[in-house]
Amino acid sequence: MSNYTIQTIDLEKKFKSVSAVDNLNLAVPEGSIYGFLGPNGAGKTTTIRMILGLASPTRGKVNVFGKNVAKNRKEILKDIGALVENPSFYSNLTAEENLEVIGVVLGIKKERIREVLEIVGLERTKKKKVGKFSLGMKQRLALAFALLNNPKLLILDEPTNGLDPKGIIEMRNLIKSLPEKGVTVFLSSHMLSEVELIANHIGIINNGKLLFQGTLKELREKQEIDISLRVDDIAGAKKLLTKSGYKCEDDDGMISIKVENGEKGAEINSLLVSSGIKVFSLFPKVSNLEDIFVNLTNKK
Helix, strand or coil, X not given: CCCEEEEEEEEEEEECCEEEEEEECCEEECCXXXXXXXXXXXXXXXXXXXXXXXXXXXXXXXXXXXEEHHHXXXXXXXXEEEECCXXXXXXXXXXXXXXXXXXXXXXXXXXXXXXXXHHCCCCCCCCXXXXXXXXXXXXXXXXHHHHCCCCCEEEEECCCCCCCHXXXXXXXXXXXXXXXXXXXXXXXCCCXXXXXXXXXXXXXXXXXXXXXXXXXXXXXXXXXXXXXXXXXXXXXHHHHHHHCCCCEEECCCCEEEEECCCCXXXXXXXXXXXXXXXXXXXXEECCCHHXXXXXXXXXX
16 A cells, blocks of 8 residues: 555544534545645635644544644654745845745755755846746745755645746646655645646545545546447437437537446447447547536535
8 A cells, every 4th residue: 555645534624513624534645746626615725724733623633744743743844845825035135045044944054945946946046136036936936945844745735826827837847846856745726727737646625525536547537428429320329329228419410428438439339330320430528627626516
């Protein structure tokens, strides 16, 4: 079994009679990029606060690095970097000078500061004051702050928020490189298309409940797929398919069928051809993460 960097066991957080987080069991594999998804008010921020020990669970517990956060918070936080809210910078100082200020507090050597600036691509800013940084550069500097203590776990909340397309691509590539450096990334975001390009594990939460957890491949395999057919005999094909248990719908001169997985397409094709119906085209509509997310959250 994989080692888990984060585990929550029957985690619950109530505010009066409302459960913001309800019986949540997260399992974040070590070395993964875990995309934590949910609509506004789903319980994402409350969960992150409990992982960081900033809020106490009503019930259940949080383990990070195999240790209980409630009992070992100080020790655990030494190995966590977090970018949850935009940190404040000294606008009249350079990137390096800003990091040196926090470095004094944390006892960070200058070599590590220069290393982190190189990781986030700010090593060439030299004497440029942070007040003249673009939003993308400030996001990079914020990430440098989170990486300064050489964390084993990095928690990011909307890291591409407000970035232009170039900045988003740069941040995406940077995040994807972190597991190679021994960092597990726990990423909360509303940008589902971005998470799809970055994450290798997904957790979807709604109304405080975990609707799905696993790899993106496993998520897609659990979803129904629309198969579109173009045949020479629509009426005959629909009659045959309906008799075989398939639910068919007209789709602008084609037949649309919902199936459990894409492998059913071969069965459908074989059934039609063996009955003398010519199949001109057969193709599945593969749902992206946004489609799947909407389907899951709308059901609950």
